[in-house]
Amino acid sequence: MSIKTKINSSSSRSCHGLKKEEIEILLHDATLTISGERKHEGSSEQGFFTERFYGKFQRSLTLPTPVDPGKVKASYRDGLLQVVLPKAEEAKPKQIEVDLK
């Protein structure tokens, strides 16, 4: 089983509008950090109305379960970043057979 976390929302911490290379994903122990910077696309000297967020963003999540760092995968599609973090073997539930005598 793996934990699937989609990091995005219509809030300012979202990743849409970025290129794949502009997103940094860092896993340090149990902390997953996603960061990047969104730059202005427009170059208008005339009227400009803006609601969107530009600049650096960063978000950190503490994972409740140890994950296998070698198996972490990320994909970025249609402005949504998806990071898949499979649980570490030692964190998976194990079934123990009990012999009744």
Next chain:
Amino acid sequence: MTPNEDHRPAFVTPLVDIETTDEGYVIRAEMPGVEKGGLELTVDNGELTMLGHRKQTELTAELIYREIQPHDFRRVYELDPSIDTTKLGAKIDAGILTVTLPKAETVKPRKISVQ
């Protein structure tokens, strides 16, 4: 968002940037999770409606936390009469919808040469 009690579809209002130039207007709307096929742009009675249907992702695991509203995006703009509605352009890239609204030739600033 209003509660979805009467089964009317609920929408998320996308954040936008709007630029104006001599050529016209450019709207950039944030629609993460929307691909080209999920876009519906209509102009009716001088109103531009931007609809972005999100691709519903199938859950392969138990959802333990949610911040992203699964609703579709919708935003309506009343268009300036100077816009040539036959020449609208639209594209979507990385969840950003860009709509170009050129001004009609007759309203663009022109230099008039003096004889």
